[in-house]
Amino acid sequence: MAATGYTSDPAAVDSVNGETGTVVLNAGDVGAVATAETVPAGATRTVNRPATGAESTDVWQTQYAGQRGGYVNGYSCLRARVPAHADAADQVAFRAACHSSKDGTSQTIGSFALSDNTDMFRTLANGDSYADRDLHVGRALVLDAPPAWLVATLNSGSGVAWAGAGFPTVASQLDGIYGRVFLRGRLTWSASLAAGTVLATLDSAHWPVETITLSVRTGPSSNLAAIATVDTVGRLSLPHVATGAAGYLGLDGLSFSRVAS
Numbered sequence: 001m002a003a004t005g006y007t008s009d010p011a012a013v014d015s016v017n018g019e020t021g022t023v024v025l026n027a028g029d030v031g032a033v034a035t036a037e038t039v040p041a042g043a044t045r046t047v048n049r050p051a052t053g054a055e056s057t058d059v060w061q062t063q064y065a066g067q068r069g070g071y072v073n074g075y076s077c078l079r080a081r082v083p084a085h086a087d088a089a090d091q092v093a094f095r096a097a098c099h100s101s102k103d104g105t106s107q108t109i110g111s112f113a114l115s116d117n118t119d120m121f122r123t124l125a126n127g128d129s130y131a132d133r134d135l136h137v138g139r140a141l142v143l144d145a146p147p148a149w150l151v152a153t154l155n156s157g158s159g160v161a162w163a164g165a166g167f168p169t170v171a172s173q174l175d176g177i178y179g180r181v182f183l184r185g186r187l188t189w190s191a192s193l194a195a196g197t198v199l200a201t202l203d204s205a206h207w208p209v210e211t212i213t214l215s216v217r218t219g220p221s222s223n224l225a226a227i228a229t230v231d232t233v234g235r236l237s238l239p240h241v242a243t244g245a246a247g248y249l250g251l252d253g254l255s256f257s258r259v260a261s
Helices: none
Strands: 002-004 023-026 060-064 067-072 078-080 108-113 119-124 129-131 149-151 160-162 171-175 180-184 186-189 198-201 212-217 225-230 235-237 247-250 255-257
Touching (some): 186 198, 212 255
Parallel strands (some): 002 023
Antiparallel strands (some): 067 078, 108 119, 119 129, 149 171, 180 255, 198 235, 212 225, 225 235
């Protein structure tokens, strides 16, 4: 039987169901493939359509209920769409997937790339996606859920504690888009602390790559205008002054960039 290599008329496509072995190609106007050429078993042939393409004159297509699904248009550009048929409503036009053994790994399962295979946008089997160049957003960027607040570890051995009910727990939150860490909560100390005493340690996911300097003021009884720092292992301290007395430090509103300057 003959199988057309190019057609824009679905009815003109000969059925190839059950066809095995060598299939004779009816080349018609597809160019490089001769009318009588056969494709030997285990071999392939490239159909080179002359430079007279059109969007609607497909080189190849598959159909569902008489409607195009996957197809290569007249310019040899690959297309995929969900047929407009009631029982295809829950289908996905295109899906790239990895073997189950790669689930959860850093295997790239799909990318948009340059001609030298440099990835511009890619999705990994662990669910992460990366824009390896600038990502321009023309409308609002909507986050389905805000980033989590991760509770800091307080230096209880030096008398540092959470201020208690009515105040946020001492924690940090990372804005993954801009790489900015936000702080919240109130911590207290019950007696004077030496300069440089670690007050709290942030979760490791929020450690800065450079030591951060913040201007703060402690609450009574110490009442100090002071410099606080967060070092590269997340330790929050007042490096230059002793507190002089019991007091507290409110962190609400403080933030810093986690990335290098």
